[in-house]
Amino acid sequence: MSTPLVIDNEGIGGGPFLTMSLDASAGFTQDDIDGNTTSCRISDSNEVSKGSAGDKLFGKVVWVSTQLVSGTTRPVSCAIQARGVARLLTDTPSPEVNQMVELAGNGKVRKASADADIAVGGHLMRGQVIAVDSSNGTCDVWLG
Numbered sequence: 001m002s003t004p005l006v007i008d009n010e011g012i013g014g015g016p017f018l019t020m021s022l023d024a025s026a027g028f029t030q031d032d033i034d035g036n037t038t039s040c041r042i043s044d045s046n047e048v049s050k051g052s053a054g055d056k057l058f059g060k061v062v063w064v065s066t067q068l069v070s071g072t073t074r075p076v077s078c079a080i081q082a083r084g085v086a087r088l089l090t091d092t093p094s095p096e097v098n099q100m101v102e103l104a105g106n107g108k109v110r111k112a113s114a115d116a117d118i119a120v121g122g123h124l125m126r127g128q129v130i131a132v133d134s135s136n137g138t139c140d141v142w143l144g
Contacts, residue, residue, distance in 0.1 A: 007131075009085040009140055010086070010087040011081075011085065011086075011087075012084050012085045013084030013085060014062075014081040014083060014086065015081075015084075017062060017081055018079065019046075019077055019078075019079060019080075020046050020047055020048045020077065020078055020079075020080050021047045021048075021076070021078075022047065022048060022049070022075055022076075022077070022078055023043040023044070023047055023048065023049030024069075024072075024074060026043070026049035026051065027050075027075070028061045028075070028078060028107070029064060029074075029075065032061065033061065033063065035107075036087075036107075037050075037089060037106060037107025038060045038061040038062070038088070038089075039088050039089070039104070039108055039109050040057075040058050040060065040061050040080065040103075041055045041056055041057065041058045048061065048078065048080060050103070050105060051103045051105060052103070053102075053104055053105040054102055054103070054113060055102060056102060056103070057101055057102060057103055057109060057126050057127045057141070057143075058126065059083075059143055060080065060081045060086040060143075061078050061079070062079050062080070063078060064077075065077045081143070082143060083143050083144055084142075085141065085143070086127075086140070086141050086143055087138050087139070087141075088101075088108065088140075089107065089137055090108055090109060090137050091108040091110045092110060093111040094110070094111060094132070094134065095109060095110065095111045095129045095132055095139040096111060097131065097132055098128065099129055100126070100128055100129070101127045101129060101139070102127075109127065109141065126143065128141065128142045129142075130142050
């Protein structure tokens with residue numbers, strides 16, 4: 001009897017990673033990394049944030065520095081996976097295979113919303129879903 005093939009593409013094609021700073025109001029901490037709430041958007045020059053619901057996905061924060069911005073609890077920098085396959089936590093509406101995603105605003109992604117000229121899930125966002133694991137609340141996204 002054969003064992004079923006288990007495909008795991010997480011991280012494939014992800015490096016090298018980009019070094020970025022973190023938005024002062026909606027940045028990331030080690031708690032976000034530990035909790036996998038790591039979906040991000042570009043918020044300023046070489047800066048990322050969690051963004052707001054409906055924002056365009058840029059990538060996945062994979063590391064935050066232990067050095068903090070003076071007088072704050074905000075890490076000085078982070079590393080971003082901006083290409084390859086990223087495994088991200090999902091929110092509602094749940095992503096679907098072969099559809100696009102957008103930020104949910106809480107470090108997670110959701111199915112891209114409709115546009116006047118584009119069907120629901122086909123929004124011109126970044127991140128095509130290649131796998132969904134509804135039992136773990138994650139999806140694998142091809143960032144490009």
